[in-house]
Amino acid sequence: MGCKMKLIFRYMKKYKVAVFAAIFIKLIGTMSELSLPYILEYMIDYVVPSKDLVQVVIWGLIMFAASIFCRQFNVMANRKAIYNAHKVSYDVRGDLFKKTANLSGDSFDEFTLPSLISRMTSDSYNVQSAVQQLQSLCVRAPMMLLGGVIMTLFMDFHLAMILIVMLPFLIGVVLIVSLKGIPIYTKVQQRLDSVVRIMRENITGIRVVKALSKADYEKRRFSRANEEMAKSDIRAGTVMAIPGPFMQLCLNVGLTFVVIFGAKRVNDGLMQPGIILAFLTYFNMITMGVMGLNRIFMSLSKASASADRIDDVLKGNDDWIKTDEEPVEGDDFISFENVSFSYGKELNTDNGFAGGKREKALDNISFSLKKGESLGIIGPTGCGKTTIINLLMRFYDPDEGSIRIDGKSISSFDKDELRSKFGAVFQNDMIFKDSLYNNIDFGRNISKDEIAKAIKDALADEYINALDKGLEYQADIKGANLSGGQKQRLLVARALAGRPQILVLDDSSSALDYKTDSAMRKAIKENHKESTLILIAQRVSSVMGMDKIMVMDNGKCIGLGTHKQLMESCSAYRETYEMQTT
Incomplete structure (x- = not known):
């Protein structure tokens, strides 16, 4: 005791x-x-x-x-x-x-x-x-x-x-x-x-x-x-x-x-x-x-x-151990080099498992993006799309390989310095019981003009202006009093309001119709050219306009290129496109 x-x-x-x-x-x-x-x-x-x-x-x-x-x-x-x-x-x-x-x-x-x-x-x-x-x-x-x-x-x-x-x-x-x-x-x-x-x-x-x-x-x-x-x-x-x-x-x-x-x-x-x-x-x-x-x-x-x-919790591993790795010269803003990753601990008999290696969530992933470029990631459920974002934002550290932003390993950044580069919308993201304004600002003291621009670019201005209290309208916990499309546009506005260097949209338009989805992507492309965009989607129509598209399957990259290149070289992408457009 x-x-x-x-x-x-x-x-x-x-x-x-x-x-x-x-x-x-x-x-x-x-x-x-x-x-x-x-x-x-x-x-x-x-x-x-x-x-x-x-x-x-x-x-x-x-x-x-x-x-x-x-x-x-x-x-x-x-x-x-x-x-x-x-x-x-x-x-x-x-x-x-x-x-x-x-x-x-x-x-x-x-x-x-x-x-x-x-x-x-x-x-x-x-x-x-x-x-x-x-x-x-x-x-x-x-x-x-x-x-x-x-x-x-x-x-x-x-x-x-x-x-x-x-x-x-x-x-x-x-x-x-x-x-x-x-x-x-x-x-x-x-x-x-x-x-x-x-x-x-x-x-x-x-x-x-x-x-x-x-x-x-x-x-x-x-x-x-x-x-x-x-x-x-x-x-x-x-x-x-x-x-x-x-x-x-x-x-x-x-x-x-x-x-x-x-x-x-x-x-x-x-x-x-x-x-x-x-x-x-x-x-x-x-x-x-x-x-x-x-x-x-x-x-x-x-x-x-x-x-x-x-x-046990207080002794748990922190998500941030800073290293002193030297930066690498080059034009790439974001780069993944032979990155592999598995969730959870090693399987062994002590934990009641049969023993053996963990199943890889990502297997030898490599790609690069320059500043202002866009990447669309597409693939079936559970193929590792969201895991790429989890590693990029350093929620987890890779088992193998390196991830760099602007030539620096992400492990060499201070936490606030790295996370401040991102504006992100995740799957099942959180809306808090607060005003719409505070949900967008999120304690960042963003100017009203920037918030107004973000709302407009996210195509959320139409329904917000129609509300009696506008931005002072009180959202319920998890946005229970908002529709699915309204919640997603609010979350996109939150991500855009901070003018991030890297904009991450993880299945952020699944509740939107094709017309609204297309209009929102167009507004983001025109008004946020300085942001490097990573967009995860199930629809080919959502990613086909990206500078690069990565096709994932079972933790592996099976195709990387433009829409035109993938239609010629990647059968899985071509089949998905034909299935969704026929």
């Missing part, structure tokens, strides 16, 4: 002064609470028998003051603990978000989106809960336990030995169960990942589920995942609940022996009767301390599992 808790202690270190203040205040409050039974015992055994009313009032006021003192300090300590815990969880979530945004493509694929969501929500909450308890219960519970034992030893050694004999058994059970709880809670969080994944799939694809009348099927699928999580959670709760009844039984048995032997010692004149009452109170405090330890270990078991999952 210690190694896994390092992450929590690392984040707490930033607030060490505030944390120590909360612990110190809690310590004083707990010590005040421990003094109450002793004061009560002194009053019963010595003050009351003296029949001195003034002494009774004085000690009564002392006990009242100690109670108020205890209450106020405990409240102050709890508030500080809650505040510090929220600050730590704030930092954890912030770092998780930043790291997630910078994860390499392989790392992101490995963790999966649902798992990253649950780590940022459920796991960070478990860490927050642990930090809070480390400042409150981790002080109060041991103090109640040890302080209660010390006070009972001070009052009567013989009765105190009854409790001391039981403590090793109680603490041993708590430790053993807690160690078993960590892997169980890890499994609970993994089951939660599955539940989140299915929920996300259903929320995202709710229209498809309804259209195909598969609501019942999805309910059963969710129920299975939910049931598996519930079983894991119940098992974890059952295991962690074992110490509670055992400790309660032991302490009640000990309490019975204290009453029996205490009464005998009072009868024998070996101790005062007030000590028995004080012992009963201290036993309750000790019980609370042991139960508090149980809660602490339960919380820390959850937090250890969660901290381990969070640390």
Whole structure:
């Protein structure tokens, strides 16, 4: 548990002064609470028998003051603990978000989106809960336990030995169960990942589920995942609940022996009767301390599992490792040289696969573009078209070969420097719940004139101007209140507004009719001549006017040239053209 808790202690270190203040205040409050039974015992055994009313009032006021003192300090300590815990969880979530945004493509694929969501929500909450308890219960519970034992030893050694004999058994059970709880809670969080994944799939694809009348099927699928999580959670709760009844039984048995032997010692004149009452109170405090330890270990078991999952993400591979490769002289603006790439990790028996090499998404791809040139990429689904863009924008690094922009390897650019060259529209791109204006500007502080030009070139001005609020019209999440064609034109406007050096359009006109698609491409060609265009499409009509066309199949380039050249040299391209134009 210690190694896994390092992450929590690392984040707490930033607030060490505030944390120590909360612990110190809690310590004083707990010590005040421990003094109450002793004061009560002194009053019963010595003050009351003296029949001195003034002494009774004085000690009564002392006990009242100690109670108020205890209450106020405990409240102050709890508030500080809650505040510090929220600050730590704030930092954890912030770092998780930043790291997630910078994860390499392989790392992101490995963790999966649902798992990253649950780590940022459920796991960070478990860490927050642990930090809070480390400042409150981790002080109060041991103090109640040890302080209660010390006070009972001070009052009567013989009765105190009854409790001391039981403590090793109680603490041993708590430790053993807690160690078993960590892997169980890890499994609970993994089951939660599955539940989140299915929920996300259903929320995202709710229209498809309804259209195909598969609501019942999805309910059963969710129920299975939910049931598996519930079983894991119940098992974890059952295991962690074992110490509670055992400790309660032991302490009640000990309490019975204290009453029996205490009464005998009072009868024998070996101790005062007030000590028995004080012992009963201290036993309750000790019980609370042991139960508090149980809660602490339960919380820390959850937090250890969660901290381990969070640390895995924070240690994940970044998507940016800058190199110092020398630039290459030449006229080419973009060049791919013998580039090969495969998604995922190597297949091996350790991961449960049969072994062997990964299937290549790209195999020995080479092409070049000069500034202002255009490239159309066409081919069947899954042939590697989008992968070319993923590598060019360095979402992934190639396994072999080199990719250069303006003679420089893309790995030698700073992230912002490289990404600022691009304006891109991806498949299933994101429209945010915000105004159309903010969706286009996207925090880049682009001038209104440039945005107006981009809207016009994307042929989005007609429908935007027809809206009551124009550019201030509020888009729903994922543009649910816009048609497919409206969303695509809005996304193209976003890409054009920044006047990018490289314009990437990945299947960005699939929802447009041929006339609108042709008009938009014409406007882009005339008004954005400075941009090097890479256009991925399924229609030959969308790419036939490009300076170069690359035909892809199964990760390989099977044709590269102009429309006229490919009609003569590439049978796959010619067949696609004839199929779409006949």
